[in-house]
Amino acid sequence: MSDNGTFVAEVRDVPGGEAINECIQCGTCTGSCPNAKYMDYAPRKVIYMIKAGMKEEVLSCNTMWYCATCYLCTARCPRDVKPTGIMNALASLSVRHKLTNKKTLTPIFYKAFVDVIRNNGRAHEGGMMMKAYMRIFWKKLKSNPIKAFGMISLVKMLPFAFSLLKRGRMPLKAKKIKDRDGFKAIIAKAQSLGGA
Amino acid sequence: MALRRSLPKLKAWGALKMKAYSYYPGCSDEATGIAYGISMRAIGDALGMQLDELEDWNCCGTTPYHVAEELEAICVAGRNLALAEEKGQDIVTGCNACFVTLGKTNQRLSNNPELRAMANEALAEGNLKYNGGLKVRHLLEVIVNDIGYDQIASKVTKKLEGLKVACYYGCQLTRPNLGFDDTENPQSMDKLVEALGAETVPFEMKARCCSASLVMSEEDLALGLINKILKNAQDNNADCIITACPLCQLNLDAYQSKAKKKNEEDYEIPVFFFTQLLGMALGISEKELAFKKGVVSSKKVLAPYL
Structure with a gap:
C-alpha cells in the first residue's frame, strides 16, 4: 500500500527524515537526549505520533526546538533512523505549514x-x-x-x-x-x- | 660552508613537504572564536600545514538554517563545497558545527545524484557546480592523522609537565560518525595532550552537549548542561579544559560565571582551544596564541609554563 499523502510520507520526503519507517520504538533516542525533559513529547513519542498522522500536534509542539543537534540519539539508534535528521525536518515543516510553536523563542x-x-x-x-x-x-x-x-x-x-x-x-x-x-x-x- | 649551502635546499624541501588545505574559517573565526583562528595560523607554519583560506566562503548555515526548506540549507552549505572543489584541496575547518554541516551536506550531495542535480540547478545561478566526492575534514583530525603524534612530540620545545587537562570534544566532532574517532569516548585530543607532555584527566562529559546556540533562547537549559561539564572537569581536578570547537569554548568560557552562579557551584577553569596549548608546547609566545581573549583568566594556570 502506498503511503503517499500521509504525514509520515511528508516527513520521509524531507532530506533527513528518510529513515523514519525503520523505527522500532525502542526509546534509545529519548533515553539519550539531554533535553528530553523540556520537550512536549520526547523523541520516541514524536516519531510514533508522526506515524499516527498527528500532523498538527507534532508540527506545533516544542520538541524540535529543544533539539541541540548533538546527535547522541543518531549515534546510538540501533536502526539508523537518524532522529536528529527527523528533528531538523520537523523544524523545516513546521515553518512551511506556519504551525511553529509559540511558547519557545x-x-x-x-x-x-x-x-x-x-x-x-x-x-x-x-x-x-x-x-x-x-x-x-x-x-x-x-x-x-x-x-x-x-x-x-x-x-x-x-x-x-x-x-x-x-x-x-x-x-x-x-x-x-x-x-x-x-x-x-x-x-x-x-x-x-x-x-x- | 657546506651547511650554509645546504640550508636553502633544506628550506625548499620543507616548503615541498608543506601540505596545503582549503581552510574554511567559519563565522566565529572573526568573532567569538577569534583566538582559535589566531592560534591556528600560528601553529600552521610550525607544523608544516598550509591553510589557504577558501576565497569568498559563506556561512555554512548550521543548525538554525533548518527553519528554511532543506534544499535551501543544502545549497547554502553546498556553495562552499563547490568553491573548494574548484581548488581541488580537502576542505578543513576547526569548527565542529561547520564540520558537521559541511560534512553532512557533502554526504547527501555525493550519495544522492537526484538531490545533487537539484542543488546544482540552484548553484548554477552563482556560476558554481558541485560534482561530489570532496573530503571535509576537521582540523584536529588533520593534525593527528596527517602530522601525527610522534612528529608533534618531536617538535615540542616546552613540555607542559604537570598540567592537568580535561579534553572536551563536544558533540558534533564525532557525531554523527563522519569517520573520525569514537562517537562517545573519543581519544585523539587526549593522545595529543600526552604528546605535549601534559596530563589528561578522566572526563566523562567529554563528548556531551554544551547546548550550542540554544544558549541564546533557552539560557536556563543551557546553563544546566554547561554546569554539568564544568563540574565534571572540576571533580576530576582539571587545571584547564581544551576544546576543538568555538561554540563549546564560548559556552564554557563566557557563560562560566553565569553557570556557576545559577547552580551555586564554585569553579574557575580556563577554557582554551587545543591549538593554543599545542602552540605553547611548540614554543610560540603567549601573545601570538591570543590567551588574553579568554573571559576566565588563564594567568594562574599558565604561569609555570611562561
Whole structure:
C-alpha cells in the first residue's frame, strides 16, 4: 500500500527524515537526549505520533526546538533512523505549514539568524540578537504592552556582551561576502525548487 | 660552508613537504572564536600545514538554517563545497558545527545524484557546480592523522609537565560518525595532550552537549548542561579544559560565571582551544596564541609554563 499523502510520507520526503519507517520504538533516542525533559513529547513519542498522522500536534509542539543537534540519539539508534535528521525536518515543516510553536523563542532566533545570512552570506551575532529581540518586542507590544516594556530587564545582558566586546570577540560591524548577488540568486533558485 | 649551502635546499624541501588545505574559517573565526583562528595560523607554519583560506566562503548555515526548506540549507552549505572543489584541496575547518554541516551536506550531495542535480540547478545561478566526492575534514583530525603524534612530540620545545587537562570534544566532532574517532569516548585530543607532555584527566562529559546556540533562547537549559561539564572537569581536578570547537569554548568560557552562579557551584577553569596549548608546547609566545581573549583568566594556570 502506498503511503503517499500521509504525514509520515511528508516527513520521509524531507532530506533527513528518510529513515523514519525503520523505527522500532525502542526509546534509545529519548533515553539519550539531554533535553528530553523540556520537550512536549520526547523523541520516541514524536516519531510514533508522526506515524499516527498527528500532523498538527507534532508540527506545533516544542520538541524540535529543544533539539541541540548533538546527535547522541543518531549515534546510538540501533536502526539508523537518524532522529536528529527527523528533528531538523520537523523544524523545516513546521515553518512551511506556519504551525511553529509559540511558547519557545528558539524559532525567532533561528529565523533572525537565517535572515542575516540570506542578506550578508555571513553570520553576525550582534545583528542577529538585535533582530530577534526587536521581533520579540513587537510581538509582545501587540499582545501585552506591559510585558513588552518588561524587556528592559535585558540590560542585565550588557555586562556579558561587554565582556566579549572588550576582548574583540563581538564585532559590531557585520561581515559580508563579495559575491552577494550570486549568493542571493542561488538562494532564490533553491527556494523556487525546494519544498512542496 | 657546506651547511650554509645546504640550508636553502633544506628550506625548499620543507616548503615541498608543506601540505596545503582549503581552510574554511567559519563565522566565529572573526568573532567569538577569534583566538582559535589566531592560534591556528600560528601553529600552521610550525607544523608544516598550509591553510589557504577558501576565497569568498559563506556561512555554512548550521543548525538554525533548518527553519528554511532543506534544499535551501543544502545549497547554502553546498556553495562552499563547490568553491573548494574548484581548488581541488580537502576542505578543513576547526569548527565542529561547520564540520558537521559541511560534512553532512557533502554526504547527501555525493550519495544522492537526484538531490545533487537539484542543488546544482540552484548553484548554477552563482556560476558554481558541485560534482561530489570532496573530503571535509576537521582540523584536529588533520593534525593527528596527517602530522601525527610522534612528529608533534618531536617538535615540542616546552613540555607542559604537570598540567592537568580535561579534553572536551563536544558533540558534533564525532557525531554523527563522519569517520573520525569514537562517537562517545573519543581519544585523539587526549593522545595529543600526552604528546605535549601534559596530563589528561578522566572526563566523562567529554563528548556531551554544551547546548550550542540554544544558549541564546533557552539560557536556563543551557546553563544546566554547561554546569554539568564544568563540574565534571572540576571533580576530576582539571587545571584547564581544551576544546576543538568555538561554540563549546564560548559556552564554557563566557557563560562560566553565569553557570556557576545559577547552580551555586564554585569553579574557575580556563577554557582554551587545543591549538593554543599545542602552540605553547611548540614554543610560540603567549601573545601570538591570543590567551588574553579568554573571559576566565588563564594567568594562574599558565604561569609555570611562561
